[in-house]
Amino acid sequence: MNPVQDEPERALFAGASRRWVRLVPWVVAFALSVALLPTTIRVLTVDYGLNGSLAAALAIAQTAPLLPAVVRPLYAWYVVFAADVVGAFVLLTVDFPAQRLWPFPPTVIVGYTGLCLALGLRAPRRTLVTVWLATAGANVVLEFFRPSGTGGNGVLLTVLGGVALVLGGALRERYEAQRRLAEQETISEAERGRRTLLEERARIARELHDVVAHHMSVITVQADTAAYRLNGLTPEVREEFTSIAATARESLGEMRRLLGVLRNEETRRGELAPQPGLTRIGQLVEATARAGVPVDFSPCAAQVPEAVGLSAYRIVQEALANVVRHAPGASVRVSVTEGAAAAGAAAEGAAAEGGRRLTVLVVNGPPPEAPLAPLEEGGTGHGLVGMRERVRLAGGTIDAGPLPDGGFRVAAQLPLDRRDFT
Template sequence: METPESPAAAERALLAGASRRWVRLLPWGVAFVLCVAMLPTTIQVLSVDYGLNGGIASALAVTQTAPLLLAVIRPLQAWYVIFAADMAGAFALLAVDFEERLVWPFPPMEIVGYIGLCLALGLREPRRTLLLVWLATAGAGVGLEFVVPNGMSGNSTLLTILSGVALVLVGALRERYEAQRRLAEQETISEAERGRRTLLEERARIARELHDVVAHHMSVITVQADTAAYRLDGLPPHEQEEFTSIAATARESLGEMRRLLGVLRNEEAHGELAPQPGLTRIGQLVEATVRAGVPVEFTSCDADVPEAVGLSAYRIVQEALANVVRHAPGASTQVSVSESVSQDSARLTVLVVNGPPPEPTAEPLEEGGTGHGLVGMRERVRLVGGELDTGPLPGGGFRVAARLPVTENDSEGAA
C-alpha cells in the first residue's frame, strides 16, 4: 500500500487516486488558472506599481507562479523554488522606491500563490514536513520584520497565519481520509478472513462428520471380514486368508484415517460421538421450528440414500430453517424432500421456501447477515457433487433448493 511518504505516491499527481475524473483533474485546473491569472498580474504589479525593472519583474513572476504546475506532482520541490523567489522578491523591492500604500514584503498575488502551494503541501507531505515548512515561513517573516522600510508595516505575519491555517486544515483532512481508507481496507480484509475462517470451520465440521460415516462403514467391513470364517461353512483356506487380508487392510485403513482426521475432532465438544443425523431426523427439525413460532409445511419421501447425502440434506434444512427463524420469524415456510429417478441416475431434491414475515408484528431477530450459512450449504453440496440454488423471491421471502446425487455415477458426473 502506498503511503504519502512513499516514492510511488510521490510520483503521482495530487488526488490521482480519486474515483471521479473531475476530482483527479481539479488540482491541474486550479494550478493552471493560478498560473494564467497570476503571471501577467505579478509582472504588471511589480513593474508598474512597485517600479521594479521589467526584466527582474518578469523573472520573479515566472519563478513565483510557474512552479505551481510542478506542485501538482512535487509540491515540496515547488515550495523550495517559490519560497526562494518570494524572499528574493522581497529584497529586490527594498532597492526601489514605491508608495507607502503598497504592502511589503509580499504583494497580494504572492500571498494567494503561496496559500495555494500550502494547500498542495497539505495534500501530500507528512506532518513533520508541514511543520518544518511553517517554521521556515514564520522564521522568514520574523527576519523580514527587522528590515521593514520606514513608514511601512510588513504583512509577513498575515502570510504566517494564513499558511499555518492552510497547512493544518488540509493536513488534518488528509490524515482523516487516510484513516478512513485504511479502516475500510481492514474491514474488507477482516470480512474476507471471516468468510475464509467460516469456510474452513465448515470443512472441518464436514470432515468430522464424514469421518464418522466412513469409520462406521470401515468398521462393518472389518467385522464382516473377521467373522466370515464363522458365518460361512466350508470356506477354503485361500478364501479364509483373503477375508483375513481384507479385515487387516480395513483395520489399518481405519487406523490411518483416525490418525489423519482425528485432529479435526474437538474432544471438548459434546455430542461428537452421537450418530450423525440423516433424512429421518428432518421431521424433528421441522417440529422444533414450529415450536419456535414458524408455521412449516413438511413433505418428505422414504428415500434410501447414502449417509453422506442424508447428512448433507439434514444440515441444509437445518441452516435454512435457522435463517427463517432469525430473519423472517413467523413467515410461512414449506420444506420438501423428494427423490427423482431417471434412467440410471437418482437425485434427492431438498427445497425450503419461506414467505415474507407477517406484518407488522414480526421483527427480524438479526438485521442483515454475513451469508456464512450459505457458505456451509455450498460446501456440503459441492462435496457430494450436487447443485445449490438460493436467492430472494420477487414477493418477499427466500428460497433454498439443493439437488443432491444419490447414485455414485450421477455424483461423478455432477462433479
C-alpha cells in the same frame, strides 16, 4: 526533506472513488495559476514599478509551479519559496511607494498559502514542520532588510502558511486514518468469512467421519469373519482377508486421530450422537411448526447414501433456522424428492450427470411483518456458507436467493449416482 521519499508520484485525491473529486485539485490549481499569473505581473510592474521582463519572470516562477504541485507539491514549494525570497530582494532594487507591503505582494501570499495547503495534504508531519520553520526563518532574515517606512507582511505569510500546513496535515491524517480503518474492516470481514468457511468445513468433516467410520467398521467385520462364514477358503484368500481387516483397522485409527484434532471439548459431547439423515427431517419440520411457523412438508422415502442424507438434513435445518430467525411467522414449503436429472442441467456440474439426484427445496413467503434482520445474502452468513460447502462436497448445485414477493428460496440438487458415495 527528501522529495523522493516524502511524495509518491500520485495526484492529490487520486484515490477518490468519484471522478469529480479527483478533478478538484487540478481545477483549483489551474484557476490559481491562470488568475495569479497576470495579476502578479500587473502588481509588480504597476504597483511596485518593476521592469516588465523581470516582473514576468518572477511571476512565472511564483505561480506556474502551482499546477504541478497537484502531483509534486514539495518540488513546487522549492521553486516558489526560492522565487518569493529572490523576488523580495529584487523589489529592494526599485523605488516603490512606501505604502506598499514588503517583502511579499498580496498575490504572492495567496499563491504561497494555496501551495502550503497542497503540501499539507501530501507531505508527512516532519516535512511540514521543516517547511514552516524555513518560512519563518526566511521572514526573520528578510525583516533585517525591510526598507524604513514600509509595512511588513512576513508575519502574515508565516501565520497563513502555518495554518494551511496544519489544516492540510489534519485532513490528510484524518483521511489516512479512515483509509486504514476501511482496510482493517475489509481484512476483518475477509478473515471472518475465511474463519466461517473453515469452521463449516471442519464441522462437515467431523460429521462425515461417522458416516465413513461406519462403512470402514463394516469392512473390518466382514473381513475378520470371512474365514468363519465362508467354507473352502484357501490360505492365500484367508491371508488376503486378514490383510484387508488390518488395513481397515489402521485406517479407522488414523481417522480417529484426525478427528481428535478437529474436535474440541465444547463440541465433542454433542458429536458422539448418530448423524441424522432424511428420516429425521420430519422431526425438524415438527419442531419448526411448534415454533409458530406453518410448514408444508413433502417427505421422501428413498434410500440415499448417508452423506447425501446428512447434507439434505443440514440444508433443511439451516434453511428453517433462517426462516425462524429472519421471517418469523412466514409460511414455508419443504420438499425433498428423488428423480432423474433434467436434461438441461448437465452443464451445472456433477449433480446432473444424467443419473438420479435428490432435490431439496425450501421456500418461504414474506413474513407477516417486516423482518427484524435481512436474510443472509451473498454467502456472508454461516447458514449459506454451510449449505454451499455441503453441496460442493456432494458435487451438486444450490440456488439460494430472495424472491420478488419478499420471501426466500433455497433449492439444492445432490447427485445419487456418484462413485465416491458407494
